[in-house]
Amino acid sequence: MLNRVRSAVAHLVSSGGAPPPRPKSPDLPNAPSPQTVAPPEAPRSPPATAGSGSAAPAKTVEARASFSRPTFLQLSPGGLRRADDHAGRAVQSPPDTGRRLPWSTGYAEVINAGKSRHNEDQACCEVVYVEGRRSVSGAPREPSQGQGLCFYYWGLFDGHAGGGAAEMAARLLHRHIREQLKDLSCWSSQKEVSHESLVVGAIENAFQFMDEQMARERRGHQVEGGCCALVVVYLLGKVYVANAGDSRAIIVRNGEIIPMSREFTPETERQRLQLLGFLKPELLGGEFTHLEFPRRIQPKELGQRMLYRDQNMTGWAYKKIELEDLRFPLVCGEGKKARVMATIGVTRGLGDHNLKVCSSTLPIKPFLSCFPEVRVYDLTQYEHCPDDVLVLGTDGLWDVTSDCEVAATVDRVLSAYEPNDPSRYTALAQALVLGARGTSRDRGWRLPNNKLGSGDDISVFVIPLGGPGSYS
Amino acid sequence: MLNRVRSAVAHLVSSGGAPPPRPKSPDLPNAPSPQTVAPPEAPRSPPATAGSGSAAPAKTVEARASFSRPTFLQLSPGGLRRADDHAGRAVQSPPDTGRRLPWSTGYAEVINAGKSRHNEDQACCEVVYVEGRRSVSGAPREPSQGQGLCFYYWGLFDGHAGGGAAEMAARLLHRHIREQLKDLSCWSSQKEVSHESLVVGAIENAFQFMDEQMARERRGHQVEGGCCALVVVYLLGKVYVANAGDSRAIIVRNGEIIPMSREFTPETERQRLQLLGFLKPELLGGEFTHLEFPRRIQPKELGQRMLYRDQNMTGWAYKKIELEDLRFPLVCGEGKKARVMATIGVTRGLGDHNLKVCSSTLPIKPFLSCFPEVRVYDLTQYEHCPDDVLVLGTDGLWDVTSDCEVAATVDRVLSAYEPNDPSRYTALAQALVLGARGTSRDRGWRLPNNKLGSGDDISVFVIPLGGPGSYS
Numbered sequence: 001m002l003n004r005v006r007s008a009v010a011h012l013v014s015s016g017g018a019p020p021p022r023p024k025s026p027d028l029p030n031a032p033s034p035q036t037v038a039p040p041e042a043p044r045s046p047p048a049t050a051g052s053g054s055a056a057p058a059k060t061v062e063a064r065a066s067f068s069r070p071t072f073l074q075l076s077p078g079g080l081r082r083a084d085d086h087a088g089r090a091v092q093s094p095p096d097t098g099r100r101l102p103w104s105t106g107y108a109e110v111i112n113a114g115k116s117r118h119n120e121d122q123a124c125c126e127v128v129y130v131e132g133r134r135s136v137s138g139a140p141r142e143p144s145q146g147q148g149l150c151f152y153y154w155g156l157f158d159g160h161a162g163g164g165a166a167e168m169a170a171r172l173l174h175r176h177i178r179e180q181l182k183d184l185s186c187w188s189s190q191k192e193v194s195h196e197s198l199v200v201g202a203i204e205n206a207f208q209f210m211d212e213q214m215a216r217e218r219r220g221h222q223v224e225g226g227c228c229a230l231v232v233v234y235l236l237g238k239v240y241v242a243n244a245g246d247s248r249a250i251i252v253r254n255g256e257i258i259p260m261s262r263e264f265t266p267e268t269e270r271q272r273l274q275l276l277g278f279l280k281p282e283l284l285g286g287e288f289t290h291l292e293f294p295r296r297i298q299p300k301e302l303g304q305r306m307l308y309r310d311q312n313m314t315g316w317a318y319k320k321i322e323l324e325d326l327r328f329p330l331v332c333g334e335g336k337k338a339r340v341m342a343t344i345g346v347t348r349g350l351g352d353h354n355l356k357v358c359s360s361t362l363p364i365k366p367f368l369s370c371f372p373e374v375r376v377y378d379l380t381q382y383e384h385c386p387d388d389v390l391v392l393g394t395d396g397l398w399d400v401t402s403d404c405e406v407a408a409t410v411d412r413v414l415s416a417y418e419p420n421d422p423s424r425y426t427a428l429a430q431a432l433v434l435g436a437r438g439t440s441r442d443r444g445w446r447l448p449n450n451k452l453g454s455g456d457d458i459s460v461f462v463i464p465l466g467g468p469g470s471y472s
Numbered sequence: 473m474l475n476r477v478r479s480a481v482a483h484l485v486s487s488g489g490a491p492p493p494r495p496k497s498p499d500l501p502n503a504p505s506p507q508t509v510a511p512p513e514a515p516r517s518p519p520a521t522a523g524s525g526s527a528a529p530a531k532t533v534e535a536r537a538s539f540s541r542p543t544f545l546q547l548s549p550g551g552l553r554r555a556d557d558h559a560g561r562a563v564q565s566p567p568d569t570g571r572r573l574p575w576s577t578g579y580a581e582v583i584n585a586g587k588s589r590h591n592e593d594q595a596c597c598e599v600v601y602v603e604g605r606r607s608v609s610g611a612p613r614e615p616s617q618g619q620g621l622c623f624y625y626w627g628l629f630d631g632h633a634g635g636g637a638a639e640m641a642a643r644l645l646h647r648h649i650r651e652q653l654k655d656l657s658c659w660s661s662q663k664e665v666s667h668e669s670l671v672v673g674a675i676e677n678a679f680q681f682m683d684e685q686m687a688r689e690r691r692g693h694q695v696e697g698g699c700c701a702l703v704v705v706y707l708l709g710k711v712y713v714a715n716a717g718d719s720r721a722i723i724v725r726n727g728e729i730i731p732m733s734r735e736f737t738p739e740t741e742r743q744r745l746q747l748l749g750f751l752k753p754e755l756l757g758g759e760f761t762h763l764e765f766p767r768r769i770q771p772k773e774l775g776q777r778m779l780y781r782d783q784n785m786t787g788w789a790y791k792k793i794e795l796e797d798l799r800f801p802l803v804c805g806e807g808k809k810a811r812v813m814a815t816i817g818v819t820r821g822l823g824d825h826n827l828k829v830c831s832s833t834l835p836i837k838p839f840l841s842c843f844p845e846v847r848v849y850d851l852t853q854y855e856h857c858p859d860d861v862l863v864l865g866t867d868g869l870w871d872v873t874s875d876c877e878v879a880a881t882v883d884r885v886l887s888a889y890e891p892n893d894p895s896r897y898t899a900l901a902q903a904l905v906l907g908a909r910g911t912s913r914d915r916g917w918r919l920p921n922n923k924l925g926s927g928d929d930i931s932v933f934v935i936p937l938g939g940p941g942s943y944s
Contacts, residue, residue: 183790192766193779193788200787201779208784279751294664307665307673312680312843315672316665318655371784 067118068167069109072101072125086114089440091433093426101125102152106425106462108433112396113445113455120159121394121459122170122227128153130181149181152234154461156247158394160344161225165214165351169227172213173350176206177233199235200374203242207350211370215353226352229372230261230392232463237380239390239465242372244348246395250403251377251465252410253388257403260375260390264348266331266338273340273347273367274311277330285362288341289327296332297325330367336399340367348372384465386419387411389428396458397436400447409435425462432460539590540639541581544573544597558586561917563905565898573597574624578897578934580905584868585917585927592631593866593929594642594699600625602653621653624706626933628719630866632816633697637686637823641699644685645822648678649705671707672846675714679822683842687825698824701844702733702864704935709852711862711937714844716820718867722875723849723937724882725860729875732847732862736820738803738810745812745819745839746783749802757834760813761799768804769797802839808871812839820844856937858891859883861900868930869908872919881907897934904932 069075069083072094083092093108094101101107102125111119130149153174159166180202184195207229214223228245241249243261251258266273270292277283277290284290292309294316302323307316319325333339340347341357341364348369355364377390391406413431417424438445438453445453541547541555544566555564565580566573573579574597583591602621625646631638652674656667679701686695700717713721715733723730738745742764749755749762756762764781766788774795779788791797805811812819813829813836820841827836849862863878885903889896910917910925917925 180789197787198779198789201781201785201789202787204785204787205789275747276751279748307670309673312841313673313676314846315669315674315676317652317670317673317677369784374786 067163068122069119070107070123070125070170072107072123073109074098083109084111084118086111087440089113089437089445091430091437093430096423100422102127103464104422104425105154105464106427106429107460108426108429109459110396110433110437110457112457115455116457118163119457120163120166120225120227121396121457122157122159122163122166123459123461124153124155124157124170124174125461126153126174127151128174128178130178130184132182132184149184149235151177151181152232153177154232154392154463156230156392156394156459156461157350158228158230158245158247158396158457158459159225160227160346161352161355163225164223165225165349166227168214168217168223169210169229169350173206173210173229173231176209176213177203177231179209180206181235195236196238196376199233199238199240200376203231203233203240203374204371207242207244207370207372211350214351218351218353223351224354226349226355226368228346228349228394230394231372232390232392232461234379237378239377239379240374241377241390242374244350244370244372246346246398247393248395248398249390249392250406251388251390252407253382253384253465255407255411257407258377259403260377262373263395264369264373265345266340266347267334269347269369270309270331271311271314272369273331274309276367278311280366283366284327284330285357285360287327287357287360287362288330289324290330291325292329292331293325296328297321299326302326340364344368379465386464386466387414388465389414389425390461390463390465391432392461392463393432394457394459396454396456397432397460399456400436400451400454401432405435406432425464429460429462432462433458539635540594541591542579542595542597542642544579544595545581546570555581556583556590558583559912561585561909561912563902563909565902568895572894574599575936576894576897577626577936578899578901579932580898580901581931582868582905582909582929584929587927588929590635591929592635592638592697592699593868593931594629594631594635594638595931595933596625596627596629596642596646597933598625598646599623600646600650602650602656604654604656621656621707623649623653624704625649626704626864626935628702628864628866628931628933629822630700630702630717630719630868630929630931631697632699632818633824633827635697636695637697637821638699640686640689640695641682641701641822645678645682645701645703648681648685649675649703651681652678653707667708668710668848671705671710671712672848675703675705675712675846676843679714679716679842679844683822686823690823690825695823696826698821698827698840700818700821700866702866703844704862704864704933706851709850711849711851712846713849713862714846716822716842716844718818718870719865720867720870721862721864722878723860723862724879725854725856725937727879727883729879730849731875732849734845735867736841736845737817738812738819739806741819741841742781742803743783743786744841745803746781748839750783752838755838756799756802757829757832759799759829759832759834760802761796762802763797764801764803765797768800769793771798774798812836816840851937858936858938859886860937861886861897862933862935862937863904864933864935865904866929866931868926868928869904869932871928872908872910872923872926873904877907878904897936901932901934904934905930 067084073092074095075083082090089110091108091110105125109121128151132148155170155173157166157169184198217223228247230247230249231242233240241260246263246265249260251260274290294307297306301321304321305318306321308319309316328342331340339345343357343364350370352368353365356362357364389410409431413428414424436454436458438447445455447453539556545564546567547555554562561582563580563582577597581593600623604620627642627645629638629641656670689695700719702719702721703714705712713732718735718737721732723732746762766779769778773793776793777790778793780791781788800814803812811817815829815836822842824840825837828834829836861882881903882900885900886896908926908930910919917927919925
């Protein structure tokens with residue numbers, strides 16, 4: 001998330017570039033906050049096991065405190081160093097050998113061009129087993145999973161102001177979802193509420209509990225910063241895409257693009273933010289105005305007429321400038337430069353409990369929402385072919401790549417592979433990441449059209465929709 | 473708006489069924505509230521003049537205080553009596569003779585089946601001339617209109633708890649829009665803001681000023697009740713559709729349906745209402761909870777687990793029932809029975825400043841928004857044929873007629889007339905109203921499929937998109 005948090009940069013500078021120590025693990029959802037900080041755990045072996053957490057390999061205390069990459073990348077210490085190299089920006093994917101990701105999911109990532117010390121994106125891909133609180137009557141179970149229910153899970157977490165929040169979310173959010181889904185056991189007695197809306201509610205609440213856990217544990221473990229979260233849950237024939245932040249998910253199906261998320265930024269959430277500032281003016285601390293103006297107003301313009309927008313308006317109208325209008329606007333800037341309180345460029349996500357306005361004690365968290373928007377896609381309503389995919393990407397991808405360009409790459413790359421070649425989805429993820437990064441030239445990273453490539457961390461999942469049966 | 477306001481019914485019963493006296497006219501937008509009530513005006517002659525207000529004919533003081541119908545219907549006293557007859561429910565349209573409505577617009581209406589004493593829908597159709605505050609540089613003018621700007625205007629107003637608010641809005645809202653559009657004169661100096669977003673802002677602010685005027689003048693004139701407002705403005709090649717309430721607008725173009733509005737009800741606005749109740753709990757008066765539950769909770773269920781939704785959720789999750797959860801939910805009921813505070817079934821509109829919760833002094837107005845959602849349709853982007861129309865209807869139409877059924881009626885009726893026959897749009901409006909009303913049988917008004925017809929007031933505009941040039 002390039003240049004998204006001004007105060008984050010200030011923090012990194014003041015702390016010498018080292019992100020805060022990684023929080024203790026494993027934390028169980030809803031567990032009370034530990035009172036003491038445990039000593040670092042012994043190193044764990046890299047290969048992931050389905051159903052386990054996705055904590056990163058940590059060969060030494062120092063390396064562990066520095067950074068980590070998703071477990072499923074199975075990086076050696078040398079590989080970890082290459083993944084952390086801003087000059088080479090080598091694209092990372094799970095190895096061809098060894099266990100594939102569920103559904104033959106493709107994944108690729110690349111570190112940023114130097115905007116932060118480490119790659120602050122994180123990822124998780126798991127099969128999660130849910131043991132019901134009681135038996136789930138009426139809800140069919142995955143045949144191989146015995147008495148419980150299991151769901152497939154993919155998560156992308158784009159950190160800012162440090163990697164702590166993204167790492168914690170990658171390690172724990174699916175466990176919160178698992179906890180919430182245990183409640184589905186009560187479902188059959190509430191006929192007026194659909195099974196689908198219970199899953200949506202479970203995911204929504206899991207995001208909230210994850211955020212609350214970060215708030216509790218930041219004191220003990222210094223979970224600095226925050227992260228966007230884009231999560232996919234597959235359960236009982238339906239794909240749930242939950243997004244809080246500015247990552248994006250699209251389905252490419254028979255060449256057609258189906259948006260599965262929208263971005264939450266100061267521009268798209270202006271009216272929500274302004275309404276909060278209007279109803280709770282104390283949150284503006286006398287420093288900001290909830291009104292938006294096309295440009296900053298000068299004191300000499302007092303009493304003149306100026307265009308404005310408030311929480312109720314999508315258009316612009318005129319008002320006479322008053323003293324309060326000279327305050328800095330709560331929402332200002334356009335596109336990637338849009339900011340809340342001149343500080344943060346994304347309005348939903350996890351963490352950021354310590355985030356303050358620059359040179360101020362005014363907290364920004366009250367304006368941020370940890371709640372995702374959840375969209376549901378019924379996999380059973382359409383017969384999917386091997387070229388139909390769900391693409392998840394952090395903003396590093398989407399800043400320089402349009403939906404149509406992604407769809408074109410899907411077509412180009414997948415048609416070069418046999419339909420039953422499971423490596424084609426990893427090749428596609430790599431092509432998307434490479435296409436957004438570009439190549440290193442005299443004047444930075446450049447795309448073939450000579451425009452600037454993305455200097456941000458870039459992470460991409462490609463999930464084939466051909467069927468859950470492809471899990472090997 | 474059938475059964476939409478419980479307290480309204482209570483009011484009608486307690487006042488013997490007579491709606492409050494009609495407010496004084498003509499009120500100029502932004503004019504200070506008059507301190508005294510003027511005596512009733514002398515009767516005015518019915519025929520409308522383009523550019524004038526659309527106040528209803530009022531032959532006697534008594535008739536005027538009772539009810540009025542749109543001026544452009546040119547109703548004689550006998551016609552007015554027939555329009556007010558709940559038993560016959562004769563469909564009313566402008567006469568074939570005389571001046572046509574702008575663009576050969578079709579219009580038809582019918583009174584309700586007895587749910588209120590008079591037809592509480594109102595309508596307005598005008599060509600409005602705007603004299604700029606200064607010259608509008610860069611904005612082309614309608615050639616025939618001299619130095620100013622003119623816009624075409626259509627408004628449907630669905631009143632509840634009396635006809636006063638709908639009548640006042642039909643008479644004055646377009647004047648507020650005219651006042652706001654005078655500000656477009658400053659436009660050329662603000663290049664970063666589009667002309668379109670200035671028109672949208674002007675319409676939004678006009679709704680707000682209209683609502684404020686109702687608040688001011690209710691003391692002098694007893695503007696009881698409120699109204700939904702659905703308004704269309706055509707200006708400089710673009711159609712602006714502004715909706716606050718549960719009326720609906722669709723474009724039928726070459727058989728395709730393009731929605732031009734959405735409905736604002738306790739169901740569609742649940743999260744906005746809950747957020748307000750959460751941030752301003754004093755508005756709930758200790759009587760209501762902002763949480764939603766699938767059913768009313770019994771005191772004996774305290775401590776048990778129950779499904780709920782709050783302002784952040786679209787899905788459902790479980791919580792332990794606490795004492796506060798026993799309060800009545802802010803939003804409850806489904807479909808046409810959904811209510812805010814057990815009272816009103818529509819969440820946006822004008823008026824309702826005196827509306828209170830049944831048997832309580834708790835005001836409901838803070839939860840209602842007077843702001844419309846404005847959608848813009850660029851007439852110049854498509855070559856429209858004479859069969860392409862914009863259909864506006866109050867909920868009396870849409871309660872029993874789907875978008876597809878309206879599109880089918882458009883096709884059926886228009887194909888029975890010559891393309892250049894200007895009476896075809898009135899015939900279409902009449903067919904739509906008749907199709908929603910049905911025919912009177914032993915057991916009420918019935919549709920051909922024997923389902924109940926709409927017992928509500930029904931009003932329909934059919935606006936041909938073939939071109940502004942068709943104004944005769």
